[in-house]
Amino acid sequence: xxxxxxxxxxIGLHARRVIAYTVLxxxxxFCLFWFYVLFINATRSxxxxxxxxxxxxxxxxxxxxxxxxxxxxxxxxxLINSLIVSAGSAVLSVYFSTMTAYAIHAYDxxxxxxxxxxxxxxxxxxxxxxxxxxxxxxxxxxxxxxFIPLIVPTIAAPVTFFYMKQYMxxxxxxxxxxxxxxxxxxxxxxxxxxxxxxMKPAIAVQAIFTFVSSWNNYFTPALILHDDKxxxxxxxxxxxxxxxxxxxxxxxxxxMIAFSIFPVIxxxxxxxxxxxxxxxxxSVKG
Amino acid sequence: xxxxxxxxxxxxxxxxxFLLPFILVYVVFQLIPLVNTIYNSFFENYMSxxxxxxxxxxxxxxxxKLFSGGDIWxxxxxxxxxxxxxxxxxxxxxLLLGAWFSDVRLRLKGARFFKTVIYLPNLIxxxxxxxxxxxxxxxxxxxNSLLMQIGFIDEPYKFLSNTGSARGLIAxxxxxxxxxxxxxxxxxGMMGIDTSLFEAAEVDGATSAQVFFRVTLPLLRPILVYVVxxxxxxxxxxxxxxxxxxxxxxxPMRSTMTLIMFLNKHLYSKNYGxxxxxxxxxxIITGILSLLVFKVTGNDKRKG
Numbered sequence: 370x371x372x373x374x375x376x377x378x379x380i381g382l383h384a385r386r387v388i389a390y391t392v393l394x395x396x397x398x399f400c401l402f403w404f405y406v407l408f409i410n411a412t413r414s415x416x417x418x419x420x421x422x423x424x425x426x427x428x429x430x431x432x433x434x435x436x437x438x439x440x441x442x443x444x445x446x447x448l449i450n451s452l453i454v455s456a457g458s459a460v461l462s463v464y465f466s467t468m469t470a471y472a473i474h475a476y477d478x479x480x481x482x483x484x485x486x487x488x489x490x491x492x493x494x495x496x497x498x499x500x501x502x503x504x505x506x507x508x509x510x511x512x513x514x515x516f517i518p519l520i521v522p523t524i525a526a527p528v529t530f531f532y533m534k535q536y537m538x539x540x541x542x543x544x545x546x547x548x549x550x551x552x553x554x555x556x557x558x559x560x561x562x563x564x565x566x567x568m569k570p571a572i573a574v575q576a577i578f579t580f581v582s583s584w585n586n587y588f589t590p591a592l593i594l595h596d597d598k599x600x601x602x603x604x605x606x607x608x609x610x611x612x613x614x615x616x617x618x619x620x621x622x623x624x625m626i627a628f629s630i631f632p633v634i635x636x637x638x639x640x641x642x643x644x645x646x647x648x649x650x651x652s653v654k655g
Numbered sequence: 656x657x658x659x660x661x662x663x664x665x666x667x668x669x670x671x672x673f674l675l676p677f678i679l680v681y682v683v684f685q686l687i688p689l690v691n692t693i694y695n696s697f698f699e700n701y702m703s704x705x706x707x708x709x710x711x712x713x714x715x716x717x718x719x720k721l722f723s724g725g726d727i728w729x730x731x732x733x734x735x736x737x738x739x740x741x742x743x744x745x746x747x748x749x750l751l752l753g754a755w756f757s758d759v760r761l762r763l764k765g766a767r768f769f770k771t772v773i774y775l776p777n778l779i780x781x782x783x784x785x786x787x788x789x790x791x792x793x794x795x796x797x798x799n800s801l802l803m804q805i806g807f808i809d810e811p812y813k814f815l816s817n818t819g820s821a822r823g824l825i826a827x828x829x830x831x832x833x834x835x836x837x838x839x840x841x842x843x844g845m846m847g848i849d850t851s852l853f854e855a856a857e858v859d860g861a862t863s864a865q866v867f868f869r870v871t872l873p874l875l876r877p878i879l880v881y882v883v884x885x886x887x888x889x890x891x892x893x894x895x896x897x898x899x900x901x902x903x904x905x906x907p908m909r910s911t912m913t914l915i916m917f918l919n920k921h922l923y924s925k926n927y928g929x930x931x932x933x934x935x936x937x938x939i940i941t942g943i944l945s946l947l948v949f950k951v952t953g954n955d956k957r958k959g
Contacts, residue, residue, distance in 0.1 A: 380862075380863070382760060382761070385761060385863065386761060386763070389755045389761060389763060390763075392751070392752075393752075393755075393763075393769050396748070396752075396769075396772075396773060397769065397772050397773075399831065400772050400773060400775060400776055400831060400835075401772065401775075403784075403787060403788070403791065406791060406797055407787055410790075410797065418797075419795070421797075421800040421804060422797045422798075422800040422801040422804060465676045465677060465680075466677075468673045468676065468677075469673065469674060469676070469677040471673055472669075472670045472671075472672075472673035472674040473670075473674075475670075476666065476667045476669060476670030476673075477667055477670070478667045478668070478670040478671060480671075481670065484674065484678075486949075488677075489949055489952075490945060490946065490949050491681075491685070491945070492945070493885065493888050493941065493944065493945035493948055494938070494941055494942065494945060495888065495891075495892045495937075495941055496685075497892055497894070497915050497918065497934075497937070498689075498692070498934045498935075498937045498938040498941060499685060499688040499689045499692050499934065499938075500688075500692075500918070500922060500934070501688070501691070501692045501695055501922060501927060501930045501931055501934050502687065502688025502689060502690065502691030502692040502695070503684065503688040504922065505688070505691050505695070505927075506683075506684070506687060506688050506691065518684075521680060521684070522680060522684035522685070524676050524677065524680040525676075525677050525678075525680040525681035525684065525685065530677070550666070556666065556669040556672075557669075560673070581778050584780065585778075585779070585780040585781060585782070585895075587780075587781070587782045587894075587895045587898075587899075588894055588895070588915070588919070592922060602780070602783075603780055603782040603783070603895075606780070606782045606783050606786050606899065607782060607898070607899055609786065610786055610789065610899050610902050611902055611903075619790065622786075622790055623790065626783050626786055626787050626790070629780050629782075629783040630779055630780060630783050630784070630787070633778050633779065633780070634775065634778075634779075637775060637778050638771070641771040641774075642767070644774070644778075645767075645770050645771060645774055645839060648774065648836060648839045648840070649839050649840070649842065649843040
C-alpha cells in the first residue's frame with residue numbers, strides 16, 4: 370500500500386531508491402578509492418610506479434617493506450612509541466573519565482553544581498590554544514622527549530567524561546550502589562567491582578576513540594618529542610614529507626603510509642558495529 | 656566502612672575523592688598552561704638570530720603587532736574559506752544521507768555497510784591521509800598519470816601549485832573525513848523525531864521533499880546548530896592536513912596557511928610573545944563558540 374502511495378506523488382519511491390543507491394555507490398567509491406590505490410601502490414616497485422597508473426597489485430610489497438625497515442626512518446620505534454602513547458592514553462582516559470562521571474552521577478556534594486557545567490563548558494576548548502603554556506610547563510618539568518606529557522593529561526578528558534555520564538544515566542541505577550553499600554562494599558570497591566563492569570560497552574567504545582585519536586595526533590607530540598628514537602608515527606610521516614621526497618623510493622613511501630593507516634582500518638572493520646553506534650550515542654541528545 | 660548513621664553526608668565526600676584526579680590533571684595540564692599562555696602574550700620574547708630578546712613586559716604590544724602585521728587576516732580568511740569549502744558539501748551530503756538512512760519507507764538495503772564505509776575516513780591518521788594525497792596528486796603521481804592515460808589532460812595538472820586545487824584538495828580531504836560523523840549525528844537526531852509526524856504529513860499528501868523541508872529540517876534545528884558550531888570550532892583547529900600537504904609552507908602563495916599553522920610557526924621559532932597573543936585570540940573565539948554550544952545543548956536537555 371505504501372508503495373502505491375509513494376508512486377503517486379513527487380518522485381516515485383522506486384526512482385528515489387535508485388537515486389539513493391547511485392549516490393551511495395559514488396560516495397563509497399570516493400571513500401575507498403584512495404585506500405585501494407594506496408594498497409596497489411604499496412605493492413609496486415619504484416620503477417613500476419614511475420611507469421604510470423594501474424589497478425592491479427604487483428609483487429614488491431615485501432621488498433618495499435624490507436627497504437623501509439632497513440632505511441633511515443626508525444619505523445619500528447615509531448610503531449612501538451605510538452602504541453605505548455595510545456594504549457596508555459586509552460587506559461588512563463577511560464578509567465579516570467568513568468571515575469569522574471561516577472563522582473558526578475552517584476554523589477551529591479556542594480561543588481557539583483559548579484563543576485559539572487564547568488566541565489561541559491571547557492569540553493570544546495582545543496588543546497592548541499594552550500600549547501605554548503604546555504610546552505613551557507613540560508620543559509620546566511624536564512619532561513621533553515618523554516611520553517608522560519602525552520599520556521597523563523588524558524586523565525582529564527571532558528568528552529570521554531561526558532559520554533560516560535550519558536551512559537551511566539541510562540544504565541546505572543543508584544539503587545544498585547545503595548545495595549552494594551548495604552552489603553558492606555566500600556565506595557572504591559563498588560566503583561571497581563560493580564560500576565566498571567557495567568560500563569564495559571561504553572568503556573570499549575571510548576577506549577577505541579581515545580586510542581585512535583592519540584594514534585593520529587600530530588600537533589602536540591611534534592612539539593614535545595625531538596629525539597628520533599622517541600618519535601611517533603605521525604611525526605615520521607611529516608619527516609618523510611619534509612625530506613627531499615623525489616630522491617625517495619616511492620614504493621617505500623606508500624608502504625610507510627599504509628603502515629600507519631591499515632592497522633586502524635582493520636581494527637575498525639572488526640569493531641565497526643560498536644563504533645558507529647557509539648558515535649550516535651554520544652551525540653547531543655540528553 | 657560504617658554503614659548505619661549519617662550515610663548520605665559520609666558517602667558524599669567520596670564525590671570529591673573521585674573527582675580529584677580529573678581536577679588535579681586539569682589544573683596542572685590545562686589551567687596552568689592557559690594562564691602561562693596569557694601571561695606570555697604580554698611579554699616580548701623571541702630569538703633574533705642567535706640572541707635572545709626579552710622577556711620584557713610590553714603590555715598589549717604583541718596584540719597590536721599581530722593585527723597590524725596583516726598576516727593574521729590572511730590566515731583567518733584562509734581558515735574560514737577552507738572551512739566553508741569543506742562544510743557546505745558536507746552538510747548537504749549528511750542531510751541527504753541522514754534522511755535516506757532514517758526513512759522507513761525507503762528501506763535501503765546494506766545501510767550498515769554504507770554507514771561503516773562513510774565513517775571509515777574519520778579514523779584515518781590525518782597526516783598519513785594528507786601524505787597519501789600529496790603523493791597521489793603530485794605532478795608525476797598516479798592521479799595525473801590516470802588522467803593522462805584516459806586522455807582527459809595532455810600534460811600533468813599541477814594540483815599543488817594552484818590556489819583553487821590546493822584548497823580544493825584540503826577541503827575534499829576534510830569533507831571525506833568528517834561527513835560520516837556528521838551524517839551519524841544528524842541521523843540520530845532524525846530517528847528521534849516522532850514518527851507520527853511523518854505519518855500525518857503523509858496522510859496530508861506531502862511529497863518526500865516537502866516532508867524533509869517542512870517537518871524534518873525545522874525539528875532538527877538544535878542539532879543542526881550544534882553541528883555547525885562544533886564544526887566551526889573544529890575548522891579553526893585545521894592543521895594536520897594543510898601542514899603535511901604543503902610541508903608547513905601554506906603554498907601556493909600562503910593561500911592554504913591556517914591560523915594554527917601560523918601558531919605552530921611561532922612556537923617552532925620560539926617567538927613566545929606572538930604565539931601567546933595568537934593563542935589568546937583563538938582561545939577567546941573558541942570560548943565564545945563553546946558557550947553557544949553549551950547553550951544549545953542545555954536547551955536540548957530540557958526537551959529530554
